Amino acid sequence: MPDLYEVLQVESKASSSEIKKAYRKLALKYHPDKVSEEDREEAEIKFKEISSAYEVLIDEGRREEYDLYGTTDGSGGVPNFSGDPFEAFNSGQEYGAEDFFNFFDGFGGQPQGAPKVNRTEDAQLDVKITLEDLYNGKTIKITSTRNIICTHCQGTGAKKKAVHKKCGRCDGEGTVRKIRRVGPGLVTQDFTDCTSCKGTGKIYRTKDKCKTCEGDKTIEETKILEFEILKGSPSTDTIVLEHESDEYPGKETGDVRLTYDCQEHAVFERKGDDLYTKYKIPLADALCGFTKNMVKHLDGRVISVPIPKGKVIRPGDYIKLKNEGMPIKNQSKSWFGSSNKNGDLYIEMEIEFPQDNWFLEKNDIFKVKNLFPNELLNKNDINKQRIDENSSSEANIDMVTDFSIVQEKNLPEYQSNDDNDDDDAYRYGKDTGAGPQAECTTQ
Ligand SMILES: [Zn+2]
Ligand SMILES: [Zn+2]
Structure with missing residues (x-):
């Protein structure tokens, strides 16, 4: 299997829109209807190659699988080495011995200090404010809809006496390991929450699920969040309301962060x-x-x-x-009484x-x-x-x-041609913001 990213001439981190763009460009170039008779056969092969690479990479699930195993034959779970154990790697790229070691290491034995994802995601808000807001102070109120731990089941997702069984997908661990391709020849392993049991390692039968949250462990809550911008605050800043993001059982609650930026003022x-x-x-x-x-x-x-x-x-x-x-x-x-307020x-x-x-x-x-x-x-x-x-x-x-009488702004512009001084000027100008450079600039 050729390297699909190479086929589409994109980086392994390319976004889906970059992939789409690359595909369109190449498909146009190699479309069999667009080439001369003698090139047609070659173009057809190339076109098929581009199309199948695109089909894989544009499909999130298949792309993930390809990134993990270098193939998309649906074998899942375990890497498929189809005979030659190195074939999956030998897709025209160079892998050092260390990479092999890391790769296999990820599958063997106990996870070494598996970093459990133990915090919910921060929420980020960006707002524009005015200089008046900074002068007078302002409270920004935002309606937040977030998940909180179900008050009925306290986040178990199940009825009180429900019996659970061990989640088969993660073997009760709550997390699954994922091998991720981070570049040609480089793989890394991440731990993510198991989606089947939502990170708990436990599975309940439908009739045992909590009726309030339907087994989700969380319910929605709507509340007003207030971000206070004090008088005289800096022109741009981030206000953090700790633990106001989504709640989730067993996880620290993330923060809600509001970043404000002051617009230019017409007068001041x-x-x-x-x-x-x-x-x-x-x-x-x-x-x-x-x-x-x-x-x-x-x-x-x-x-x-x-x-x-x-x-x-x-x-x-x-x-x-x-x-x-x-x-x-x-x-x-100050010790001597009145300090300036403004x-x-x-x-x-x-x-x-x-x-x-x-x-x-x-x-x-x-x-x-x-x-x-x-x-x-x-x-x-x-x-x-x-x-x-x-x-x-x-x-x-x-x-x-x-x-004639000429205003300064209408004077001719001159290029400095003392090349020898350029080095010095650069050094002074860039590093210290002073020196010959600053003196010479005309505004
Ligand atoms: Zn519940
Ligand atoms: Zn699980």
């Missing part, structure tokens, strides 16, 4: 416990001061900020509002300059020009760019009228 950006937002003002306000309702906060308050007359707001300035950031979740009380709110000021030809009358220009200082404040700045007027003769001055 959260950095640690601080909040950031932007606010745009006209140049006149930046020069003259103002009182404005600048932002609607996450609890619905409208925050008004009075900037005093004469206070100049400059490009790159932020207005910092103390204690108006996110609530701090884990507050450690982070801070930073409002980045954007200043809108007037459009060209903003003046109403030419006279306005002179008025404004006379209002503002005509010299730079810092003497060093003046010295740096001053051209010595005395040394530049009239004939030396070239009036260039062909200019």
Whole structure:
């Protein structure tokens, strides 16, 4: 028997949709109607091979059997070596001596410390929340329908005086061993609950089964689960309600886990416990001061900020509002009394300059020009760019009228071509997030 995974050109861990996809692709390629006359015979053989490999691998039960025994002739239970004991393995793959050893080991003698599956599966929920939720706190309520141990039979699944017999499938062990192929030439053994006796090793007659749970040992319970997201919680986290998953006799009950993730906010950006937002003002306000309702906060308050007359707001300035950031979740009380309850709110000021030809009358220009200082404040700045007027003769001055005003974002992009420095730049940039790389990047 050829290796069915190889025939379909898929990995041994391929999902059924990957198998389907691979099959469709190959079936299309080798379909006898799609090839020329001389290739037909070969294509027919290949097509049959693909189809039968697909039939096995797409059928969960048959695939499992194939993974276990390398064949699907329904022999079940015991590996079928059909004469040559190695034939089942020699399907074009290489198996080392160790693999044989492991394989046979799995069938012989007592299981070595058989890890009984002793915990029911955790349930996982994923939800999106808002920054408002994190600011104000939120309780997420979820209706949970789970299995709990039958209250009537206490999880035996049988009537009080019922007599059981040993389960034949697992020989009363409750678990069955399974050999699983984990890759070419590699097998591993798992222990799973016996499905016939549901892991108890006991079998009851129908008339002895508990009427409440019909022998299932568990019944359904519906309840409300509450997940509390505290004020100021991190932007993504997992809340665990222990032992709220399905119950099962003899097993520890798994947890219900809720993972939340905060969506991006239209107004605020959260950095640690601080909040950031932007606010745009006209140049006149930046020069003259103002009182404005600048932002609607996450609890619905409208925050008004009075900037005093004469206070100049400059490009790159932020207005910092103390204690108006996110609530701090884990507050450690300082020895000196009040610790901050919240982070801070930073409002980045954007200043809108007037459009060209903003003046109403030419006279306005002179008025404004006379209002503002005509010299730079810092003497060093003046010295740096001053051209010595005395040394530049009239004939030396070239009036260039062909200019345009370009914004930074519209400047040309340059590729750095100092290849020698690339190594260093990579090292600094990646490992420390600082260094030459960081200085060179243009944003
Ligand atoms: Zn019951
Ligand atoms: Zn059993």
